[in-house]
Each structure stands twice: as C-alpha cells, then as structure tokens.
Amino acid sequence: MKNIKIILAGPRGRMGKEAVDLIHNTEHFQLVACLDRVNEGKLLSEVEGFPNIDAPIYYDPRTCFQEVEADVLIDLTTPEIGKINTKLAVEYGIRPVVGTTGFNEEELKELKDLAASKKVGVIIAPNFAVGAILMMKFAQMAAKHFQDVEIMELHHDRKLDAPSGTAIKTAELISKTREPKRQGHPEEEETIQGARGAETKDGIRIHSVRLPGLVAHQEVMFGGEGQSLTIRHDSYNRASFMSGVKLSVETIMNLEELVYGLENIIE
Numbered sequence: 268m269k270n271i272k273i274i275l276a277g278p279r280g281r282m283g284k285e286a287v288d289l290i291h292n293t294e295h296f297q298l299v300a301c302l303d304r305v306n307e308g309k310l311l312s313e314v315e316g317f318p319n320i321d322a323p324i325y326y327d328p329r330t331c332f333q334e335v336e337a338d339v340l341i342d343l344t345t346p347e348i349g350k351i352n353t354k355l356a357v358e359y360g361i362r363p364v365v366g367t368t369g370f371n372e373e374e375l376k377e378l379k380d381l382a383a384s385k386k387v388g389v390i391i392a393p394n395f396a397v398g399a400i401l402m403m404k405f406a407q408m409a410a411k412h413f414q415d416v417e418i419m420e421l422h423h424d425r426k427l428d429a430p431s432g433t434a435i436k437t438a439e440l441i442s443k444t445r446e447p448k449r450q451g452h453p454e455e456e457e458t459i460q461g462a463r464g465a466e467t468k469d470g471i472r473i474h475s476v477r478l479p480g481l482v483a484h485q486e487v488m489f490g491g492e493g494q495s496l497t498i499r500h501d502s503y504n505r506a507s508f509m510s511g512v513k514l515s516v517e518t519i520m521n522l523e524e525l526v527y528g529l530e531n532i533i534e
C-alpha cells in the first residue's frame with residue numbers, strides 16, 4: 268500500500284495520543300507534522316511521553332500546510348479550531364479526516380461545496396467506533412416502526428459540545444425513516460427549564476449527561492404500545508475509535524467530495 272503522509276492536529280489530546288500511536292504502528296502511515304497550541308518549533312520526539320517521531324510541531328495551520336507536503340490532515344481538536352483547520356486544509360489540497368465535533372448544518376454545507384469545487388476528499392465522522400455506527404443504523408431501522416424516541420448521550424465532563432455529534436447524527440438518520448411527531452403530552456410544561464431535553468425540528472428529544480468517569484455512551488430508547496426498545500453503545504476507551512480513523516485515512520485517498528458519517532463508508 269502507498270505511504271500516506273499525515274498531519275495530526277491535537278496530538279496531546281485524549282484522542283490525539285491514540286492517533287499518534289495508530290500512525291506510529293501502521294506501516295503505511297507517516298506522521299509528517301503536528302499542529303498544537305504549544306511546543307511550536309520542537310519535534311514531537313522532543314516532547315515528553317511521545318514516541319521517537321521526528322515530526323515538526325506548528326502552531327499556525329497555514330504555515331504548516333504551506334511548508335509540509337501531506338496527503339491527509341487528522342483533526343482531533345476543538346469545535347472552534349477544527350472548523351478553521353478543515354477549511355484551510357481543503358484550500359491547500361490536504362484531505363481532512365475530522366473527528367472533531369460541533370459542526371452545524373450550515374458549516375457542513377459550506378464545506379461540502381468547498382470540497383466539491385476543489386475536488387478534495389473530506390470525511391467528517393461524528394463517531395469512529397464501528398459499534399456506534401451500527402447503533403445508529405439499528406436506530407434508523409427501528410424508527411420505521413416506532414415514532415416515539417428519545418436519545419440519551421452520556422459523556423465525560425471535559426466535553427465542550429452538547430449534544431454530542433453522535434446524537435445529532437443519530438437524530439438525522441432516525442428522521443429519514445420516522446414520521447415527524449411532537450412527542451409527550453400536548454399540554455406538558457417544564458417546571459424546570461430543560462427537563463425534557465433538547466428537541467430537534469421534527470420532535471426528537473436529546474438528553475446530554477456529563478459526568479467524570481464516563482467516556483462515550485449513547486442509548487436510543489423507543490416506546491410503543493406496551494413495549495420499549497433500547498439500543499445502547501458504549502466506548503470504554505479511545506482505542507475503540509482508532510479502526511475507524513485508520514479506515515477513514517485509507518478511504519479518503521480515493522475521495523473527491525465530502526462524506527459525513529462513517530455509515531457511508533462502512534458496509
């Protein structure tokens with residue numbers, strides 16, 4: 268397989284550290300640079316706790332993309348920075364694999380148009396774990412038979428965005444098969460604001476739990492006459508996401524457009 272040159276944004280993060288190990292341990296992946304808030308001008312090998320990879324660290328994405336020859340950017344940063352890096356990478360012809368969440372509909376549309384006009388592949392993956400992709404697909408199937416559904420997403424308390432990218436994507440997939448419905452009692456009232464969670468435009472409720480000790484978990488709960496169906500996925504560690512990152516990096520080399528969600532590339 269051809270060598271794939273990768274720039275990694277966010278190498279010191281929870282996901283970033285796993286991604287460094289993935290790249291290091293994959294024969295045809297090569298880490299050619301990192302983007303980080305600190306350690307500018309150093310090599311990754313000079314930063315404590317990292318393997319012996321002589322990849323230069325940049326702070327400014329534009330300088331990095333101008334100076335470094337790369338095939339793919341893996342972005343695992345923050346909603347604010349992820350959006351800047353992704354757009355800029357496409358402009359420089361570097362294919363972004365984006366795990367960072369927090370993109371809204373308008374931003375996705377803008378990126379889709381940019382990717383198409385530049386003929387540069389982009390993968391925006393709200394969740395890289397294969398089990399989470401299956402959970403979303405099963406929920407989409409179930410929604411054909413159950414109109415009433417509530418999504419509970421549970422994450423660690425360092426997460427910046429709510430609801431999670433996975434919950435938003437799940438609601439979008441469910442909406443493809445579910446008839447729109449305003450759920451609950453027509454006269455229900457919240458005596459404490461937010462008690463019924465967030466509501467999507469076609470009436471799906473999303474509840475976000477944040478607690479230390481959690482990693483990434485989601486339940487999709489359907490209710491019908493005399494029965495309920497719960498579909499649950501748990502990521503207990505960040506290694507659970509890495510096979511999806513690997514597949515995305517390999518797949519994006521043959522893409523010339525934006526793909527939103529790994530369900531579009533996992534059979």
Ligand SMILES: NC(=O)C1=CN([C@@H]2O[C@H](COP(=O)(O)OP(=O)(O)OC[C@H]3O[C@@H](n4cnc5c(N)ncnc54)[C@H](O)[C@@H]3O)[C@@H](O)[C@H]2O)C=CC1
Binds near residue numbers: 278279282302343
């Ligand atoms: N798609 C997926 O399967 C998954 C996505 N995520 C998403 O990935 C993102 C990162 O998650 P975590 O690793 O848990 O967060 P984290 O907070 O541990 O890591 C973020 C890293 O970004 C770095 N950063 C901040 N500003 C930067 C800048 N200007 N340039 C370069 N790096 C910068 C921070 O220093 C930090 O090391 C989040 O948006 C999260 O929602 C997390 C897990 C799975």
Ligand SMILES: O=C(O)C1=N[C@H](C(=O)O)C[C@H](O)C1
Binds near residue numbers: 426430
């Ligand atoms: O921040 C996280 O941790 C995660 N973020 C993604 C999301 O917002 O769905 C994916 C996974 O749930 C972990």
